[in-house]
Amino acid sequence: MTSPEPTPDATTDPPGSPAARAPEAADLVITGCTALVHDEREEIGFVEDATIVVRGGRIATIAGGPADLLAAGLADAEHIDARGQVAMPGLVNCHTHTPMVTLRGIAEDLPIEEWFNEYVWPIESNLQERDVELGARLACAEMIRGGVTCFADHYFSMDTVAAVTAESGLRANLGQAFFSSQGAEGRERSLDFALRHRDTADGRITTSLAPHAPYTVDDADLAATAGLAREHGLLVHLHAAENRAQTDASLARHGRTPIEVLAEAGLLDTDLLIAHGTGIVERDLPVLARATGRVGVASAPRGYLKFAWPTTTPVRALRELGIPVGLATDGAASNNSLDVWESMALTALAQKFTEADPRRLTSRQALHHATLQSARAVGLGERIGSLAPGRRADIVLVDLSGPHTQPVHDLAATLVHSARSGDVRTTIVDGRILMRDRELLTLDVPAVVREMNERMPTLIDRAHGRRVQEYET
Amino acid sequence: MTSPEPTPDATTDPPGSPAARAPEAADLVITGCTALVHDEREEIGFVEDATIVVRGGRIATIAGGPADLLAAGLADAEHIDARGQVAMPGLVNCHTHTPMVTLRGIAEDLPIEEWFNEYVWPIESNLQERDVELGARLACAEMIRGGVTCFADHYFSMDTVAAVTAESGLRANLGQAFFSSQGAEGRERSLDFALRHRDTADGRITTSLAPHAPYTVDDADLAATAGLAREHGLLVHLHAAENRAQTDASLARHGRTPIEVLAEAGLLDTDLLIAHGTGIVERDLPVLARATGRVGVASAPRGYLKFAWPTTTPVRALRELGIPVGLATDGAASNNSLDVWESMALTALAQKFTEADPRRLTSRQALHHATLQSARAVGLGERIGSLAPGRRADIVLVDLSGPHTQPVHDLAATLVHSARSGDVRTTIVDGRILMRDRELLTLDVPAVVREMNERMPTLIDRAHGRRVQEYET
Numbered sequence: 001m002t003s004p005e006p007t008p009d010a011t012t013d014p015p016g017s018p019a020a021r022a023p024e025a026a027d028l029v030i031t032g033c034t035a036l037v038h039d040e041r042e043e044i045g046f047v048e049d050a051t052i053v054v055r056g057g058r059i060a061t062i063a064g065g066p067a068d069l070l071a072a073g074l075a076d077a078e079h080i081d082a083r084g085q086v087a088m089p090g091l092v093n094c095h096t097h098t099p100m101v102t103l104r105g106i107a108e109d110l111p112i113e114e115w116f117n118e119y120v121w122p123i124e125s126n127l128q129e130r131d132v133e134l135g136a137r138l139a140c141a142e143m144i145r146g147g148v149t150c151f152a153d154h155y156f157s158m159d160t161v162a163a164v165t166a167e168s169g170l171r172a173n174l175g176q177a178f179f180s181s182q183g184a185e186g187r188e189r190s191l192d193f194a195l196r197h198r199d200t201a202d203g204r205i206t207t208s209l210a211p212h213a214p215y216t217v218d219d220a221d222l223a224a225t226a227g228l229a230r231e232h233g234l235l236v237h238l239h240a241a242e243n244r245a246q247t248d249a250s251l252a253r254h255g256r257t258p259i260e261v262l263a264e265a266g267l268l269d270t271d272l273l274i275a276h277g278t279g280i281v282e283r284d285l286p287v288l289a290r291a292t293g294r295v296g297v298a299s300a301p302r303g304y305l306k307f308a309w310p311t312t313t314p315v316r317a318l319r320e321l322g323i324p325v326g327l328a329t330d331g332a333a334s335n336n337s338l339d340v341w342e343s344m345a346l347t348a349l350a351q352k353f354t355e356a357d358p359r360r361l362t363s364r365q366a367l368h369h370a371t372l373q374s375a376r377a378v379g380l381g382e383r384i385g386s387l388a389p390g391r392r393a394d395i396v397l398v399d400l401s402g403p404h405t406q407p408v409h410d411l412a413a414t415l416v417h418s419a420r421s422g423d424v425r426t427t428i429v430d431g432r433i434l435m436r437d438r439e440l441l442t443l444d445v446p447a448v449v450r451e452m453n454e455r456m457p458t459l460i461d462r463a464h465g466r467r468v469q470e471y472e473t
Numbered sequence: 474m475t476s477p478e479p480t481p482d483a484t485t486d487p488p489g490s491p492a493a494r495a496p497e498a499a500d501l502v503i504t505g506c507t508a509l510v511h512d513e514r515e516e517i518g519f520v521e522d523a524t525i526v527v528r529g530g531r532i533a534t535i536a537g538g539p540a541d542l543l544a545a546g547l548a549d550a551e552h553i554d555a556r557g558q559v560a561m562p563g564l565v566n567c568h569t570h571t572p573m574v575t576l577r578g579i580a581e582d583l584p585i586e587e588w589f590n591e592y593v594w595p596i597e598s599n600l601q602e603r604d605v606e607l608g609a610r611l612a613c614a615e616m617i618r619g620g621v622t623c624f625a626d627h628y629f630s631m632d633t634v635a636a637v638t639a640e641s642g643l644r645a646n647l648g649q650a651f652f653s654s655q656g657a658e659g660r661e662r663s664l665d666f667a668l669r670h671r672d673t674a675d676g677r678i679t680t681s682l683a684p685h686a687p688y689t690v691d692d693a694d695l696a697a698t699a700g701l702a703r704e705h706g707l708l709v710h711l712h713a714a715e716n717r718a719q720t721d722a723s724l725a726r727h728g729r730t731p732i733e734v735l736a737e738a739g740l741l742d743t744d745l746l747i748a749h750g751t752g753i754v755e756r757d758l759p760v761l762a763r764a765t766g767r768v769g770v771a772s773a774p775r776g777y778l779k780f781a782w783p784t785t786t787p788v789r790a791l792r793e794l795g796i797p798v799g800l801a802t803d804g805a806a807s808n809n810s811l812d813v814w815e816s817m818a819l820t821a822l823a824q825k826f827t828e829a830d831p832r833r834l835t836s837r838q839a840l841h842h843a844t845l846q847s848a849r850a851v852g853l854g855e856r857i858g859s860l861a862p863g864r865r866a867d868i869v870l871v872d873l874s875g876p877h878t879q880p881v882h883d884l885a886a887t888l889v890h891s892a893r894s895g896d897v898r899t900t901i902v903d904g905r906i907l908m909r910d911r912e913l914l915t916l917d918v919p920a921v922v923r924e925m926n927e928r929m930p931t932l933i934d935r936a937h938g939r940r941v942q943e944y945e946t
Contacts, residue, residue, distance in 0.1 A: 104879075105886040109825075109835045141876035305822035306890075308831040336890035337877050349778035352582075358781040362582045403614035404810050404894075406577075406922045407929065413578040417779075417809035421877075422895035449879045456880065 028054040028431050029074045031067045033082035033397060034411065036089070038386045042372060044364040046411055052087060053077075054393040057202075057430035062387055078433075082397050085425060086415065088367075089385055090149025090394040091340040092374035093329055095237075095275040095298035097155045098164075098338075099127075099135030100331030101142065102452060106460060107333065112243070112307050116471035118462075120333055124156075125466040126459050132157040133164060134452045140168035141443040142338045144434045147424035149394040151338075152273060152298065152328075152378045154210045154237050158193050166201040169434045169442045171394060173273075173378045175210025175237045179469055180218045187211070187221055187228075194234050204430060206235070206379060208273065213239035214261045215246060215473055222265035229270035235379045236272050241279035243309040248279075249473035259284035269293050273377055275328070278304050278311045280318070289321050296377030298328040301346040303335045312350045315361070315369075326377030327370050341421035344370045348416055363412035393431040396424050501527040501904050502547045504540045506555035506870060507884065509562070511859045515845060517837040519884055525560060526550075527866040530675075530903035535860055551906075555870050558898060559888065561840075562858055563622025563867040564813040565847035567799030568710075568748040568771035570628045571637075572600075572608030574615065575925060576806035579933060585716070585780050589944035591935075593806055597629075598939040599932050605630040606637060607925045613641035614916040615811045617907045620897035622867040624811075625746060625771065625801075625851045627683045627710050631666050639674040642907045642915045644867060646746075646851045648683025648710045652942055653691045660684070660694055660701075667707050677903060679708070679852060681746065686712035687734045688719060688946055695738035702743035708852045709745050714752035716782040721752075722946035732757035742766050746850055748801070751777050751784045753791070762794050769850030771801040774819040776808045785823045788834070788842075799850030800843050814894035817843045821889055836885035866904040869897050 035050035051067035053060045053074065069075050100120075107119035132155070143151060150171035153161055158176040165172045176193035178186030187209075194207035211217040211225050217238075229236045241247050241258040250258050259280060262268055268291040277297045280288075288295060299313035315325050327343040329335045348366040352358050361369070375385025384394050398419055400408065405418045427435040434442050508523035524540035526533045526547065542548050573593075580592035605628070616624060623644035626634055631649040638645045649666035651659030660682075667680035684690040684698050690711075702709045714720050714731040723731050732753060735741055741764035750770045753761075761768060772786035788798050800816040802808045821839040825831050834842070848858025857867045871892055873881065878891045900908040907915050 101876075102880065103882070104891060105881065105883040108883055108886045109832050111831050138876050138879060145876060302822065305826045306831065308825040308829050310829065332891075336886065339877065339893075349775065352781040353778045356781050356783065358584050358779065359582050401919075403574075403611050403618060403918050403922075404812065406611065406918070407575065407925055409576070409578040409933075410581055413581045413809065417581075418577060418805075420812075420893055420895055422893055445876050445879070446874075449876075452880055460882075 027074070027077040028080070028393070028428070028433075029067070029069060029077045030080045030082050030087060030395070030397070031069070033085050033087040035062055035087045035387055036367065036371070037062070037388070038372060042368065044367050044412060050087065052387065052395065054431040057393055057432070059387060059389055059391050059393050061389055080397070080426065084399065084401050086398045086400060086411070087387060087395055088398065088415070089371045089387055090396045090427065090429065091147050091344070091370055092326060092378055092384070093143060093148050093151035093338060093340050094273070094296070094326030094374050094377045095300060095328035095330060096139070096151050096153055096338060097331035098139035098151065098153050098161060099132040099155055099157070100333040101139045101338065102131060102135040102459065103333035104336055113471050115334065117467065121467035121469050121471070122462040122465070123460055124468045125464070126461060127156065129157055129160050131455060131459055132160045134448050134455070136161045136164035137168070137443055137448045138445065138452065139332070139338055140164060140170055141440055141445050141448070143170065144168065144427045144440060144443070145424070145438070146339050146341060146421035147396040147398070147427060148338065148340050149396065149427060149429045150378065150380065150384060152208070152237060154275070162197045162200065162205055165205055167442065169429050169432055171204040171384070171392070171429055173206045173208055173235065173237070173380070175208035177210045177212050179212050179216045180221045181216070181469060187224060191228050191232070195232065202430065208235035208237040208379075211236070211238045213242070214250065214258045216469060219261065219265055222262065222267060226266035226270050236267055236270050237275070239275045240277065241274070241284070242276040243304070243307070244279045244311055246279050246473045247281055257281060257284055259287050263287050268295060271379055272296070273298060273379070275330070276300065277313050277318075278309055280314055285317055285321065288318070288323060294376075296324045296326055298326050298377055299347055300328040300330040300335060300343060301350045302342065303330045305350070306334065312354055315347065315351050316355055324373035324376040325369055326374035339421045340370070341419070345416055363410065363416040366416045367412055393428060395428040397426040398423050399425045500547070500550040501553070501866070501901070502540070502542060502550045503553045503555050503560060503868070503870070504542070506558050506560040508535055508560045508860055509840065509844070510535065510861065511845060515841065517840050517885060523560065525860065525868065527904040530866055530905070532860060532862055532864050532866050534862055553870070553899065557872065557874050559871045559873060559884070560860060560868055561871065561888070562844045562860055563869045563900065563902065564620050564817070564843055565799060565851055565857070566616060566621050566624035566802055566811060566813050567746070567769070567847050567850045568773060568801035568803060569612070569624050569626055569811060570804035571612035571624065571626050571634060572605040572628055572630070573804030573806040574612045574811065575604060575608040575932065577809055579806060586944050588807065590940065594940035594942050594944070595935040595938070596933050597941045598937070599934060600629065602630055602633050604928060604932055605633045607921050607928070609634045609637035610641070610916055610921045611918065611925065612805070612811055613637060613643055614913055614918050614921070616643065617641065617900045617913060617916070618897070618911070619812050619814055619894035620869040620871070620900060621811065621813050622869065622900060622902045623851065623853065623857060625681070625710060627748070635670045635673065635678055638678055640915065642902050642905055644677040644857070644865070644902055646679045646681055646708065646710070646853070648681035650683045650685050652685050652689045653694045654689070654942060660697060664701050664705070668705065675903065681708035681710040681852075684709070684711045686715070687723065687731045689942055692734065692738055695735065695740060699739035699743050709740055709743050710748070711746075712748045713750065714747070714757070715749040716777070716780070717752045717784055719752050719946045720754055730754060730757050732760050736760050741768060744852055745769070746771060746852070748803070749773065750786050751782055753787050758790055758794065761791070761796060767849070769797045769799055771799050771850055772820055773801040773803040773808060773816060774823045775815065776803045778823070779807065785827055788820065788824050789828055797846035797849040798842055799847035812894045813843070814892070818889055836883065836889040839889045840885055866901060868901040870899040871896050872898045
């Protein structure tokens with residue numbers, strides 16, 4: 001799936017393009033690192049002692065061997081000496097609800113019905129713009145610290161999330177969520193948001209239409225969304241077949257799986273990002289194979305284990321159809337963190353277990369999900385997802401000097417199974433450093449936490465008995 | 474399970490006892506932290522603004538409310554201001570093979586048969602004392618950094634591991650592994666090691682007899698081991714019913730499960746630490762219920778997922794029998810890390826998934842496994858595992874100021890599902906600080922890694938075709 005918007009192509013910067021406009025995108029040179037790259041068959045490889053040159057927010061060159069910055073005319077560029085570190089594409093959180101970090105840990109050890117109906121949806125009826133703003137800010141801080149450079153967000157008050165995204169320096173695909181219970185207005189607001197914000201923040205923000213799910217958005221609304229997506233060239237981002245119970249309920253109610261509902265609504269003929277899909281069943285596979293749009297799936301395995309769902313995303317079957325499966329965390333109210341690094345490891349482990357096959361996912365396959373597949377899933381397959389000339393300079397530097405990542409016999413395995421999100425030392429988006437040596441440069445966490453805690457009693461009050469929606473698969 | 478050796482009791486320090494002998498066990502006061510404690514029913518609770526006073530390597534007092542160090546006569550004690558941090562009992566790695574960190578990542582994405590026969594056992598036939606020493610040192614560094622204060626190790630060349638344990642400042646239960654293929658000598662060496670090292674390193678080292686497993690140690694050797702354990706009051710630490718295939722093979726071969734083999738050998742009448750037990754089946758439960766020794770099980774869930782084993786340790790069934798289930802990582806050659814914090818989260822998640830019940834393990838249950846149950850599993854239930862007066866001062870301080878651990882609605886959930894091993898700032902064993910603000914004070918990681926890498930080509934050479942043992946369930 002590529003970006004549906006008209007954007008500057010991957011290798012040149014036309015005058016007036018977002019990158020050329022960005023004054024903070026100073027030239028940058030990273031030297032001495034081991035760089036994770038993809039070959040022409042998209043196999044993961046590593047370049048030793050690599051030098052990465054960034055110009056205008058893009059990767060200009062990447063090459064192995066020691067660099068003479070003076071000889072290369074780079075003496076004035078900002079320089080990061082990254083010896084002992086691995087440079088890799090920034091992680092992409094392909095499905096999250098950033099403001100929900102505010103509710104991290106508020107509804108623990110519950111089935112999804114109670115989690116939604118007793119806690120999350122009652123509390124969300126109290127949600128104010130300022131709560132969304134503080135939550136989004138904390139979430140962006142957490143993601144930058146964890147090596148995430150791009151996220152796909154699906155929530156309410158997305159104008160506020162867009163403003164925080166711009167401030168944070170991160171890249172994002174943002175969608176204003178809606179339910180059919182909101183009437184036509186919900187869908188119209190989602191479209192209005194998508195059109196106003198597409199390609200803003202120097203091109204770092206792309207947008208999507210964001211119906212909540214087939215069990216909260218009716219067939220007519222889904223079909224109308226598909227029409228709008230085609231008309232405006234927009235990605236659609238929604239929850240579907242989240243778990244097997246939803247698929248069973250959909251079959252019992254109208255004889256169709258959630259994927260079949262999407263197909264009949266025309267959504268498989270649009271660019272589509274499906275969150276979760278652990279309820280995708282055998283009969284869905286030929287339906288997905290006939291999709292004419294670019295379909296991607298976001299997998300957030302921690303939450304599936306925590307909710308005790310019987311299955312995880314069927315990664316092998318989806319890969320056999322050529323469908324990219326990106327990594328995600330979902331919101332922190334269910335997942336307890338926005339740690340995409342953990343999602344990478346858990347995806348590898350959960351796939352081995354559910355397929356009863358220790359040979360896959362290999363660490364290299366997991367890294368492919370974390371890089372190119374995640375970029376494609378959020379519609380940015382041409383812009384990010386690999387360290388290659390012309391791609392946006394979304395780079396993280398990972399410190400492997402800790403005792404838990406030594407010795408290194410297999411660097412892919414070290415990254416997936418031994419390294420942790422906390423080993424990311426430096427996070428760069430569009431060539432701009434957002435975290436340097438673990439220090440956040442764009443966000444003030446203590447100030448956010450202080451105000452968030454002051455507002456908390458009002459936010460989490462459930463005495464009113466309202467909820468934004470009812471969960472019933 | 475309590476320590477089988479004669480040791481000073483938990484609340485007094487008789488003159489000449491190990492703690493009284495330890496000159497480095499300076500008095501220490503920790504103030505301002507939130508302390509994880511257990512009530513009389515062993516429920517987890519938290520004391521706000523706690524002051525912990527350590528004397529002679531033990532916790533002397535622990536109490537809530539601000540401390541006036543001058544008034545309390547503590548002005549000369551070493552002082553840690555731990556505001557914003559949580560003090561909890563150090564984690565216990567209940568089953569590992571420390572020197573195997575040297576092989577981290579060398580045999581990836583393989584079934585256990587190939588992992589053992591093609592890589593691990595051929596390479597281990599090259600193992601020299603110096604390799605064991607460097608590996609143990611790196612492992613201790615990794616564990617201290619990850620908040621582990623005690624480990625149960627089961628490997629070869631354990632005299633060397635004991636020396637490194639003493640040097641590192643960690644607490645450990647150590648066992649010299651043996652196979653029946655070594656003849657009577659293996660068992661005799663295991664006993665000799667256990668007797669020479671018990672209660673050394675100022676009491677921080679306890680020991681066990683360490684037959685490898687029922688599939689590599691014959692019935693006669695197991696029975697002899699049980700006799701020696703009873704005679705000398707020693708713990709027995711071994712692998713058993715590691716996976717379902719081993720149980721099936723045992724049944725096919727001689728009509729008994731591995732647990733029944735242990736029972737017939739008399740090992741359930743000794744203090745026994747069983748590693749893994751994912752192959753424990755229904756018929757084993759009454760056998761375990763009749764155990765007259767103190768039996769514990771160590772669970773290392775990451776490796777079970779990675780090897781694609783069909784089951785995990787049956788924690789619920791074991792708990793219903795009152796058997797403690799401690800947390801473990803196994804060796805890093807299979808698990809890729811010694812991250813017990815991750816084992817804690819994965820145990821909670823894997824139990825929810827395999828029992829199809831999101832309500833358990835709760836985070837508090839996971840913390841109970843991580844603390845008292847882990848201490849009991851390694852035979853130290855009276856000495857460590859809780860922050861209470863008289864217990865050894867094995868304490869870790871966890872920093873929750875990061876964006877990924879804020880806000881805090883449920884501190885137990887924050888610890889289990891949001892915090893990471895890298896959030897441990899300070900690690901204390903017997904009142905001695907082994908890591909302060911992430912800086913290791915007893916071990917030199919770069920020097921270890923340098924020499925380890927120099928020795929690596931010789932160590933990992935498999936051209937000779939030897940192996941220390943053959944894996945055949």
